[in-house]
Amino acid sequence: MSSDSAGAPPENFLSETELQKLAQMRFPRRRAEWLLGRWTAKRLLAAVEGRDPRAWQVENEADGQPYVQADGERLPGCLSISHRSGQAVCAWTSAPGVALGIDLERIEPRSPAFVRDYFTAAEQVLIAGAARERDAVLVWSAKEAMLKALGRGLRLDTRAVEVLRIANHEEVAGWRGLTVHCPARSELDWWAGWRLAGNFLVTLAVCGQDLDPSTLQVQELRA
Numbered sequence: 693m694s695s696d697s698a699g700a701p702p703e704n705f706l707s708e709t710e711l712q713k714l715a716q717m718r719f720p721r722r723r724a725e726w727l728l729g730r731w732t733a734k735r736l737l738a739a740v741e742g743r744d745p746r747a748w749q750v751e752n753e754a755d756g757q758p759y760v761q762a763d764g765e766r767l768p769g770c771l772s773i774s775h776r777s778g779q780a781v782c783a784w785t786s787a788p789g790v791a792l793g794i795d796l797e798r799i800e801p802r803s804p805a806f807v808r809d810y811f812t813a814a815e816q817v818l819i820a821g822a823a824r825e826r827d828a829v830l831v832w833s834a835k836e837a838m839l840k841a842l843g844r845g846l847r848l849d850t851r852a853v854e855v856l857r858i859a860n861h862e863e864v865a866g867w868r869g870l871t872v873h874c875p876a877r878s879e880l881d882w883w884a885g886w887r888l889a890g891n892f893l894v895t896l897a898v899c900g901q902d903l904d905p906s907t908l909q910v911q912e913l914r915a
């Protein structure tokens with residue numbers, strides 16, 4: 693895992709098609725976050741796969757899921773991106789049959805109505821302790837990471853995935869553990885973890901067979 697403060701990203705790392713996409717984005721905040729997400733993803737790809745960042749194209753499926761192309765060919769693997777408030781995180785794995793999702797959230801209060809609407813009954817009990825404000829954000833973030841790993845995002849009901857346990861100490865390579873499951877996809881094994889980054893939380897959810905979290909590649913950047 694690497695973490696970095698990189699300043700505003702340059703635009704010259706973008707491929708031709710990415711430059712065209714950027715030119716169509718009208719809202720400055722969306723432009724800045726998209727650009728930082730691409731920059732973070734390409735820094736990670738360049739670090740683990742080699743090559744000039746302009747050789748990669750980070751595209752999105754129709755449903756929003758990101759993927760990587762090089763020389764017109766899709767790079768086998770799974771990429772996930774999250775960006776918020778001048779920060780971005782991304783994760784990549786080239787392990788066959790493994791999917792992942794990463795999410796970045798600011799720690800801030802969530803209303804009781806939000807928790808009631810989006811969390812399962814077990815999650816509502818799980819977050820009722822002393823760290824309630826943090827844990828509500830943590831459970832939400834883990835759910836988003838899982839929904840990204842499933843490739844569907846918020847098109848799926850947020851209660852289709854569930855956080856069962858939150859560990860408060862480090863378990864694997866800087867990540868504190870989360871026990872999660874998706875009852876409708878019982879064939880999937882899951883590994884999930886979280887960590888604090890200042891006033892933000894990062895969660896990572898990985899699903900597939902024979903998961904080995906130590907092989908995951910994660911990059912965090914702040915603009």
Ligand SMILES: CC(C)(COP(=O)(O)OP(=O)(O)OC[C@H]1O[C@@H](n2cnc3c(N)ncnc32)[C@H](O)[C@@H]1OP(=O)(O)O)[C@@H](O)C(=O)NCCC(=O)NCCS
Pocket residue numbers: 725726729752755756757758772773774775776794795796836839840841842843844845846847
């Ligand atoms: C994916 C989603 C959960 C991300 O939520 P978010 O907290 O707003 O944003 P994040 O910064 O954490 O993540 C954004 C990234 O998620 C990724 N993403 C989008 N849809 C995805 C999907 N179906 N599967 C996996 N990843 C996805 C993209 O890489 C996106 O960044 P990019 O557009 O710059 O490439 C959410 O945007 C979503 O589900 N969107 C699709 C459904 C939708 O638009 N619903 C309307 C709102 S209810």
